[in-house]
Amino acid sequence: MATQHRPILQVNNLCKDYVTRGFSHNAANIFHALKNVSFEVDHRQTYALVGESGSGKSTTAKIISALEKPTSGTVVFDGDNYTDDSPRQLRRDIRGNIQMVFQDPFSSLNPRKSIAGALLEAMEIQNVGNTKRERLDAAESMLERVGLGSWALNRYPYQFSGGQLQRINIARALVVEPKLLILDESVSALDVSVQAQVLNLLQDLKEEFALSYLFITHDLSVVRFIADRVGVLRKGTLVEEGTVGEVFANPRTDYTRNLLDSIPLPDPSRHQLAG
Ligand SMILES: Nc1ncnc2c1ncn2[C@@H]1O[C@H](COP(=O)(O)OP(=O)(O)O)[C@@H](O)[C@H]1O
Ligand SMILES: [Mg+2]
Missing domain, CATH: 3.40.50.300 (P-loop containing nucleotide triphosphate hydrolases)
Incomplete structure (x- = not known):
């Protein structure tokens, strides 16, 4: 029905x-x-x-x-x-x-990984995207969608505020669809x-x-x-x-x-x- x-x-x-x-x-x-x-x-x-x-x-x-x-x-x-x-x-x-976003925006991200690295890793694990180029494009557009942009890709967690990091955690959850x-x-x-x-x-x-x-x-x-x-x-x-x-x-x-x-x-x- x-x-x-x-x-x-x-x-x-x-x-x-x-x-x-x-x-x-x-x-x-x-x-x-x-x-x-x-x-x-x-x-x-x-x-x-x-x-x-x-x-x-x-x-x-x-x-x-x-x-x-x-x-x-x-x-x-x-x-x-x-x-x-x-x-x-x-x-x-x-x-x-099923993806999860936790309370502490800082401890959810590896401090030694760039934002691009974190999003690409999540996509690779779930087999999202066929090539690295495709995954980078998806990461960039999701970062834009959550109010950041390509400028965030090569930065590291310590360079962001708590609110920005939570947007990044949301983006990382959503890039795996x-x-x-x-x-x-x-x-x-x-x-x-x-x-x-x-x-x-x-x-x-x-x-x-x-x-x-x-x-x-x-x-x-x-x-x-x-x-x-x-x-x-x-x-x-x-x-x-x-x-x-x-x-x-x-x-x-x-x-x-x-x-x-x-x-x-x-x-x-x-x-x-x-x-
Ligand atoms: N691994 C664990 N070992 C023993 N007790 C735990 C464990 N995880 C959670 N608890 C206990 O279970 C209860 C519920 O915890 P939790 O689900 O984290 O509560 P909430 O998220 O609502 O604050 C708490 O009393 C907590 O101490
Ligand atoms: Mg709790």
């Missing part, structure tokens, strides 16, 4: 346990970082995952991007259950389709005005490249600006989820109400910068 709702990502009953050791020897505890977490990200939509520090957001992101295996549960991309795939299969099927972008607190370290510019850029890129986003943040004012649906994680449990309108208008838990109460008073200029 053409009208059938078709998620790009399905997260089913995800559990993740970590074995932790106390101070006394032999004392091992099991810490349940994720407890039966399920949600779906629809094609060309933004799903925001919110929650306090330590609630399990990054653990969820790492499992979806196949950097970690879940203790149980499955992750399904475009109908393909890749939970138990080998590294070789993952490289071919998932790593190109992914369908889903996971943004794990990707704007949290930026100044508010720079944050607004990068959020606007992300909105434009999503339309232009028909992307879907999993947007992880602890900042609910950002959720209101960018997301279609939102899930609230608390201590490893998804305590509520729905459209942003539903959840913000009728929070079902005190936890979400408290998160909402901590949003600063609406400042219309905040995420509405032109261009």
